[in-house]
Amino acid sequence: MQKKWWKESVVYQIYPRSFMDSNGDGIGDLNGITNKLDYLADLGIDVIWLSPVYQSPNDDNGYDISDYRAIMTEFGTMEDFDRMLGRAHELGIKIMMDLVVNHTSDEHEWFVESRKSVDNPYRDYYFWRKGKPDGSEPNNWGSCFSGSAWKYDEQTDMYFLHLFSTKQPDLNWDNPKVRDSVFDMMDWWCQKGIDGFRMDVISLISKQPGLPDGVPGENGFADSGSANGPHVHEYLKEMNRRVLSKYDLITVGEAAGVTVDEAKKYANADDSELNMVFQFEHVGGGENQHPHFGKWDEKKMPLPEWKANLTKWQTQLDGRAWNSLYLSNHDQPRCVSKFGNDSDKYRALSAKMLGTCLHMLQGTPYVYQGEELGMCNAYFDKIEDYRDIESLNAYRDLTENSGVSHEQMMQYLKDVSRDNARTPMQWDASGNAGFTTGTPWIKVNKNYKEVNAEKQVNDPDSVFSYYKQLIRLRHENEIIVYGDYELLEPDSDEVYIYTRHLGNEHLMIMCNFTDHDVDASEDTFERIPADAEKLIGNYKDDAKKTLRPYEAKVYKY
Ligand code: TEU
Ligand code: CA
Numbered sequence: 001m002q003k004k005w006w007k008e009s010v011v012y013q014i015y016p017r018s019f020m021d022s023n024g025d026g027i028g029d030l031n032g033i034t035n036k037l038d039y040l041a042d043l044g045i046d047v048i049w050l051s052p053v054y055q056s057p058n059d060d061n062g063y064d065i066s067d068y069r070a071i072m073t074e075f076g077t078m079e080d081f082d083r084m085l086g087r088a089h090e091l092g093i094k095i096m097m098d099l100v101v102n103h104t105s106d107e108h109e110w111f112v113e114s115r116k117s118v119d120n121p122y123r124d125y126y127f128w129r130k131g132k133p134d135g136s137e138p139n140n141w142g143s144c145f146s147g148s149a150w151k152y153d154e155q156t157d158m159y160f161l162h163l164f165s166t167k168q169p170d171l172n173w174d175n176p177k178v179r180d181s182v183f184d185m186m187d188w189w190c191q192k193g194i195d196g197f198r199m200d201v202i203s204l205i206s207k208q209p210g211l212p213d214g215v216p217g218e219n220g221f222a223d224s225g226s227a228n229g230p231h232v233h234e235y236l237k238e239m240n241r242r243v244l245s246k247y248d249l250i251t252v253g254e255a256a257g258v259t260v261d262e263a264k265k266y267a268n269a270d271d272s273e274l275n276m277v278f279q280f281e282h283v284g285g286g287e288n289q290h291p292h293f294g295k296w297d298e299k300k301m302p303l304p305e306w307k308a309n310l311t312k313w314q315t316q317l318d319g320r321a322w323n324s325l326y327l328s329n330h331d332q333p334r335c336v337s338k339f340g341n342d343s344d345k346y347r348a349l350s351a352k353m354l355g356t357c358l359h360m361l362q363g364t365p366y367v368y369q370g371e372e373l374g375m376c377n378a379y380f381d382k383i384e385d386y387r388d389i390e391s392l393n394a395y396r397d398l399t400e401n402s403g404v405s406h407e408q409m410m411q412y413l414k415d416v417s418r419d420n421a422r423t424p425m426q427w428d429a430s431g432n433a434g435f436t437t438g439t440p441w442i443k444v445n446k447n448y449k450e451v452n453a454e455k456q457v458n459d460p461d462s463v464f465s466y467y468k469q470l471i472r473l474r475h476e477n478e479i480i481v482y483g484d485y486e487l488l489e490p491d492s493d494e495v496y497i498y499t500r501h502l503g504n505e506h507l508m509i510m511c512n513f514t515d516h517d518v519d520a521s522e523d524t525f526e527r528i529p530a531d532a533e534k535l536i537g538n539y540k541d542d543a544k545k546t547l548r549p550y551e552a553k554v555y556k557y
Pocket of ligand 1 (some may be wrong): 063064100144201202239254256295330331390418444
C-alpha cells in the first residue's frame with residue numbers, strides 16, 4: 001500500500017466557538033486556539049481540522065458563510081489567523097480548513113446579487129424556481145433543519161432551494177462560474193499556506209436534473225436524492241485537477257449518504273478526488289419507529305451489526321481507498337455517552353475502550369475536542385439551554401406538528417442533540433471550566449470540576465494520557481497504519497475483537513462493550529502467543545482470557 005503522511009496522521013477537530021475564549025466575551029476565538037496549541041502538541045496530534053472561522057451571521061454557527069476570505073468578527077482578525085497558522089506550523093501541526101461550499105449564507109454577496117432580479121449575473125449561482133400553479137413549493141424536498149427545502153422570495157416571486165436552514169441557500173454547481181469562484185477561493189487559501197480541506201456535505205453538490213419530487217424515505221438526503229448526485233465525481237475530479245493536485249494537502253469529504261461503493265470513488269487510491277470521506281453508517285442508528293422523526297428516535301445499533309458495518313468499510317476499502325475513523329464530531333452526541341457508559345464508575349474506562357477500538361483500525365483517526373478528556377453529553381433539562389438551530393427547529397416541528405410531548409422531545413435532545421458536543425471545552429475546575437471569564441454562549445457541562453484538562457494532563461491514568469499513548473503508538477507502529485484487518489467473534493453482542501496483520505507482525509485488539517466480565521473464546525485466546533507484548537490497555541494487570549467491564553487491550557506478536 002502506498003505510504004502517505006495523511007495516512008499516518010491523527011486529526012484533532014476544533015469547534016472554535018467552544019474551544020477557548022481569550023477576551024471574555026463568552027465566545028471561543030482564534031487567539032484562544034493559539035494559546036492552547038501547546039496542549040495539542042503535547043497530546044501529539046498532527047493536524048487540526050478547524051470548523052468554520054469565516055465571516056458568518058451564525059445562523060448555523062459558521063456553516064453559513066457570508067465571506068470566504070474574511071474571518072468571523074467574533075473569532076478575531078486575519079492577522080490572528082495568520083499568527084495561529086504560523087505557531088501551529090512551528091509546532092509541526094497542520095491546519096485543515098472547513099470548506100462549506102454546498103451552500104453559502106443568504107448574506108453572501110453572491111446571494112444578495114442573485115436574489116435581486118432574474119437576469120442578475122449571479123442569478124444562476126443558486127436554484128431559483130417558480131412555485132407550482134397553486135403557489136406551493138416547486139417540489140416536495142424537505143430541509144434537514146425541518147420544513148420545506150424551499151423558501152419563497154417576494155422580490156422576484158420565486159422560491160430558492162436550501163437543503164439546510166433558510167439562511168443557507170444551495171449553490172448551483174452545474175454553473176461553471178460557481179465552480180470557478182469556489183476553486184479560486186480554495187486556491188487563495190492554499191496560497192496562504194493552509195494544509196487541507198474538510199469539505200462540508202460535499203456529497204450533496206450535484207442535484208438531480210430537473211429537481212424531481214422525491215419518494216419520502218427513499219430518495220435519501222431530505223428526500224432530494226442529492227447524495228452522490230450525477231455529476232459529483234466529475235466536479236471533484238475537476239477540483240482535484242485545478243486546485244488540490246497542485247498542493248500537498250489532506251482532504252476529507254463529509255459524505256452524507258455515502259455507500260462503500262461510492263466511497264471507493266471519492267477516496268480512490270489513485271488520488272483523483274479526495275483522500276477520504278466521513279461516512280455515516282456507524283453513527284446512524286438501527287431502524288426507527290417513526291421514519292419521519294429522522295435521527296431523533298433512532299434505536300441504538302446492536303453491536304454485531306455495528307461491527308459488521310465497520311468491518312465492511314475496513315475490508316472493502318483496504319488497498320483501494322482510505323477510511324476516516326471517528327466516533328464523534330460537532331454534529332454527534334459525545335461518544336462516551338452514546339457508545340460507552342458515562343456513569344462516574346465507567347466513564348473513563350469506557351472512553352479509553354472506545355478510543356482503543358477506533359484508533360487501532362485502518363484509517364485516519366479524528367479526535368473531537370474534549371473526547372480526549374472523556375467529555376460527556378450536556379443533558380440540558382431546559383429547552384432554553386439549547387442553542388442549535390437543528391435542535392430548536394426540531395423541537396418546534398415535532399412538538400407542534402407531530403404530537404411529540406415536551407418530555408419525549410427533551411429526552412431526544414439529551415440523547416442526540418448536536419449541542420451535546422458543543423458545550424465549552426473543560427480546561428480546569430475554575431468558573432466556566434476555564435473556558436471564559438465572561439458568560440459562555442452555551443452552558444458548561446455540570447461535570448467540569450471532575451472532568452477537565454488540568455486534572456488529566458499530568459495524570460498517567462487519565463483518558464488524556466491514554467489518548468496520548470494511542471496517538472504515539474500509531475506513529476511508532478506501521479502495522480496500525482498499514483496493516484490489514486480481520487474480525488473475530490462476529491456474533492458476540494458483548495465484545496469487539498479484531499486483528500491486524502503486516503508482514504509477520506500481528507495485533508490483537510480486544511474490547512469489552514459491557515459493564516460485566518466477558519470471556520474471549522478459546523479460539524481467540526489461542527492465537528495470542530505466551531510471549532506476546534501488551535501494547536496498551538485500560539486495566540493495569542492482565543486478566544488474560546477475561547475481559548473486565550469496558551476493558552480494552554492490544555497484544556502485539
Ligand atoms: O453536516 C451535515 C450533515 O450531514 C449532518 O450531520 C447534519 O448536520 C445533521 O446534523 C444531521 O442530523 C454538516 C455540518 O457538519 C453541520 O454542522 C452543518 O449544520 C451542516 O453540514 C450544514 O452546513
Ligand atoms: Ca472571544
